[in-house]
Amino acid sequence: MSIEARFRIDRKDFVLDVDLTLPDKGVSVIFGPSGCGKTTLLRSISGLEHSPEGYLRVGDSVWQDSQQFVPTHKRPLAYVFQEASLFAHLDVQANLEYGMKRVPKADRKVSLETAVELLGIGALLKRKANQLSGGERQRVSIARALAVSPQLLLMDEPLASLNLERKQEIMQYLQSLHNELDIPIIYVSHSLGEVARLADHMVLLDDGRVTASGNVTELFSRLDLPIAQSHKAAAFIQATVAEHDEAFGLTYLDFAGGRLSVLQSNLAIGSTVKLRIVARDVSLTLKHQTETSILNIFPVIVDEIISENHSQVMVKLMANGVPILSRLSLKSATVMDLKPGKQVYAQVKTVALLS
Numbered sequence: 001m002s003i004e005a006r007f008r009i010d011r012k013d014f015v016l017d018v019d020l021t022l023p024d025k026g027v028s029v030i031f032g033p034s035g036c037g038k039t040t041l042l043r044s045i046s047g048l049e050h051s052p053e054g055y056l057r058v059g060d061s062v063w064q065d066s067q068q069f070v071p072t073h074k075r076p077l078a079y080v081f082q083e084a085s086l087f088a089h090l091d092v093q094a095n096l097e098y099g100m101k102r103v104p105k106a107d108r109k110v111s112l113e114t115a116v117e118l119l120g121i122g123a124l125l126k127r128k129a130n131q132l133s134g135g136e137r138q139r140v141s142i143a144r145a146l147a148v149s150p151q152l153l154l155m156d157e158p159l160a161s162l163n164l165e166r167k168q169e170i171m172q173y174l175q176s177l178h179n180e181l182d183i184p185i186i187y188v189s190h191s192l193g194e195v196a197r198l199a200d201h202m203v204l205l206d207d208g209r210v211t212a213s214g215n216v217t218e219l220f221s222r223l224d225l226p227i228a229q230s231h232k233a234a235a236f237i238q239a240t241v242a243e244h245d246e247a248f249g250l251t252y253l254d255f256a257g258g259r260l261s262v263l264q265s266n267l268a269i270g271s272t273v274k275l276r277i278v279a280r281d282v283s284l285t286l287k288h289q290t291e292t293s294i295l296n297i298f299p300v301i302v303d304e305i306i307s308e309n310h311s312q313v314m315v316k317l318m319a320n321g322v323p324i325l326s327r328l329s330l331k332s333a334t335v336m337d338l339k340p341g342k343q344v345y346a347q348v349k350t351v352a353l354l355s
């Protein structure tokens with residue numbers, strides 16, 4: 001089953017007009033510039049915004065159609081905002097129990113203990129909410145959202161008010177939520193870093209309209225979308241931890257297109273990881289080079305080339321079906337006579353391990 005959402009909200013200077021199908025598993029990120037309607041879309045899903053002609057189905061439950069509009073408080077969802085909104089005078093435990101008590105026992109799929117453990121807040125339970133740091137407050141808000149065992153979790157830039165260090169820390173908790181819970185998450189963000197680490201599905205929103213919606217790996221490698229034109233353009237791939245090489249301090253990762261190495265990690269053999277390969281770190285050669293310091297080399301087929309400006313091109317490559325991007329000078333592309341269908345070798349300078 002999926003999530004199906006159709007809304008039209010008319011405001012004086014802004015129209016949200018969307019027709020979306022989202023997976024009912026994993027994290028779907030709504031991504032777009034400030035003012036494009038991300039929060040309005042999330043509010044429409046929650047029922048805080050009423051689009052008269054709207055339609056919303058989550059799995060097999062219809063929350064809105066021409067006959068009915070389930071009010072927000074009756075929708076089995078949880079909403080995490082940018083700023084944590086906890087009861088300042090209550091301790092963390094009481095804050096967590098507050099929402100949970102409204103949920104009938106039979107519907108409690110996430111126990112308080114699980115929520116506490118997933119967000120690492122066991123040591124904070126007796127602390128008053130106004131004695132927490134910003135990052136701790138946000139972790140408690142997320143745990144409180146989980147404790148109501150929602151069928152859908154909505155998160156509106158939950159990391160926006162935190163500094164980089166706190167962001168990284170909470171991101172780890174969000175990743176483990178994603179791995180361990182079966183609750184679909186719709187997550188608003190305007191950070192490509194968050195999208196890269198958390199998203200399975202991405203919706204690009206621009207001026208109230210959906211410009212693309214699909215699997216993250218696929219959207220990041222689409223040359224017609226603005227993400228491929230940003231200086232951070234990158235490919236995201238899944239790989240499996242194959243081997244640790246103690247002698248050289250490396251870990252080998254296998255993906256459909258070959259074997260990659262990263263600095264040795266303590267990841268379990270056989271576990272799945274997400275990797276980022278930035279387009280400007282990928283160079284191409286016509287022959288397999290052996291006299292090079294670059295370790296990560298694999299064959300690829302040129303799929304598409306677009307010119308970015310008068311001196312630079314972006315090349316989409318396929319490594320046995322896995323898209324990889326390479327940003328090159330126009331001169332290199334011309335000298336190598338790159339064209340769709342040509343087989344070349346990708347040399348990757350840096351592979352970043354995201355999870």
Ligand SMILES: Nc1ncnc2c1ncn2[C@@H]1O[C@H](COP(=O)(O)OP(=O)(O)OP(=O)(O)O)[C@@H](O)[C@H]1O
Nearest residue numbers: 011013014032033034035036037038039040041190
């Ligand atoms: N209550 C409101 N009344 C009228 N216009 C509003 C209201 N809330 C938002 N808007 C306008 O609707 C448009 C979409 O706003 P929205 O908050 O959904 O964008 P956003 O993509 O979430 O932005 P940001 O990333 O800055 O949070 C904007 O033009 C905004 O000014």
